[in-house]
Amino acid sequence: MRKALRVGFEKRGLVRAARIATTPRVKRSAVLTVACAVLSCQPAQVAPPPCPSVSPTLSTATAAPVASTAPPPDPRASLPKNWVDAADKIAAASKARTNAYTWLSTLTDSFGHRLSGSKALEGAIDFAVESMKKAGLSNARREKVMVPHWVRGKESARVVTPIEREIAMLGLGGSVGTGNKPIKGEVIVFDTLDDLKNSKDPLKNKVVLVNQPMPPFDPKTNETGYGTTATIRWWAASEAGKKGAVAALIRSVTAKNFRMPHTGSMAPYEKDGPKIPAAAIAPEDADYIARASKKGAVTIELSMGAKTFPDAESANAVAELAGSSLPNEVVVVGGHIDSWDVGDGANDDGAGCAMALDAVTLLKELQLVPKRTLRVVLFTNEENGLRGGKGYFEAHGKEVHIGAIESDFGAGAPRGFQVHGPAPFVAAVKSWTPLFQEWGAVDIQEGHTGADISPLEKAGVPCVGLVPDGSHYFDLHHSHADTIDKIDPGNLRKNAAALALMAYLLAEGAVL
DSSP states (O other): OOOOTTOOOOOOOHHHHHHHTTOTTSOHHHHHHHHHGGGGTOOOOOOOOOOOOOOOOOOTTTOOOOOOOOOOOOTTTTSOHHHHHHHHHHHHHHTTOOHHHHHHHHHHHHHOOOOTTOHHHHHHHHHHHHHHHHTTOEEEEEEEEEEEEEEOOSEEEEEEESSOEEEOEEEOBTOOOOTTSOEEEEEEEESSHHHHHHOOSOOTTOEEEEOOOOOOOBTTTTBOSHHHHHHHHHHHHHHHHHTTOSEEEEEOSOSOOSSOOOOOBOOOOOTTSOOOOEEEEOHHHHHHHHHHHTTSOOEEEEEEOOEEEEEEEEEEEEEEEOOSSEEEEEEEEEEEOOOOSSSOOIIIIIHHHHHHHHHHHHHHHTTOOOSEEEEEEEESOTTTTOHHHHHHHHHHTTSEEEEEEEOOSOOOSEEEEEEESOHHHHHHHHTTGGGGGGGTOOEEEESOOOSTTHHHHHTTOOEEEEEEOOTTHHHHTTSTTOOGGGOOHHHHHHHHHHHHHHHHHHHHTTTO
16 A cells, blocks of 8 residues: 555646656656647646526517527537547446456455465466466566565454453564563553654653544545554654663554554664564554553553564566557556455555556557557555565666556545646646546546655656545555455446546557
């Protein structure tokens, strides 16, 4: 996910485009094409049709002329006909399509969760490459990437005073274990991470709990609050360790209370700094400890068998639909194939992989082959290292990338896209809104696009992120509940179709 999913906050414009043109990672001609040629070729926005006014019914002798009942003008009318035709073909062909859901169910049922360094992940990557070959994409292959290899081991936590109570917990990715015996200590509760940072209280031999809740989902803005709340998970162990604590606990990064813990990455330990175990606990358990601590001392016992092994060999799964006339110019379409070691990674991010693969396969089947090459990349190790995204950039960063699209926000009902790039690029993509009305993906805004394509984004490549409805995404994220039964096949199909059209427009050169 990273799924870390929803941060991205840089504001860009033509000043950035000028700076990008000097970077050694991106060919100047490609950037000038995106940043300048768009200025002369943006399709015009279409104003909404006025509300028809109908006169009251009068007698036959005195009736006024009745307003026209002709249908309102097609908001796509000002856009090029070949774009409209492509949208219609994709919409028609995708209505009864089940390919993405079939592929996703095979992935999750055959391999389960897929943490970096696991046999399950490597089997899933082989399955993805074979699927690409069967779909008729060219040059399907594994591209080697070395990834972290962290193993959770057995773990448990319980309150031992004032009463005995089991705690629902998951160790954080990258944490050390507790050694040969459990850690036992009094819990000191902080309401926020800032409270912990600013505390002057002695914490030697204490267990720290940061009980800072994630805000509820805002349906008006699609804002989840994840970007700010996940920083607690990232820094809690580091801050607690500096102050002498023996372990760090956080309230799970979720706004829902289902007594289910949610794991995720923590900041790497400083080389010479303290290394204390860290875990996320269910919101209900965090609240209980906070309440009980106000009445007296609360002691817990924590046992974690976590270990980190040497880096393991993994790979990105890669294949292409070669461009019809400019095959050396590339648009990346992808998601990440790894997951945490709980649930089956259906939402984060098996769905994104299924949609990316199906989107490009659908275009091939419809013979909608754009001018530029579409490259499907199913990235490895997004969850606890981003090695797949970094490895892809190291291998391909000097190639001409016209754009990149990532899907890593589950498979809720289609909502729209987030776009990042020069101002003319953003404006042009927004002008395509009428083409996506079939699927409801009409909220196109400037913003964060995706973790795996972030190295390309930083190098100046225009990027797009698919944005489904996120109201329930973090109810499931990084937890045992991230399973395929939460996926709506209809929404998966619609998102894949919207992704196919966006990929086609970028690779066809709709912004040029």
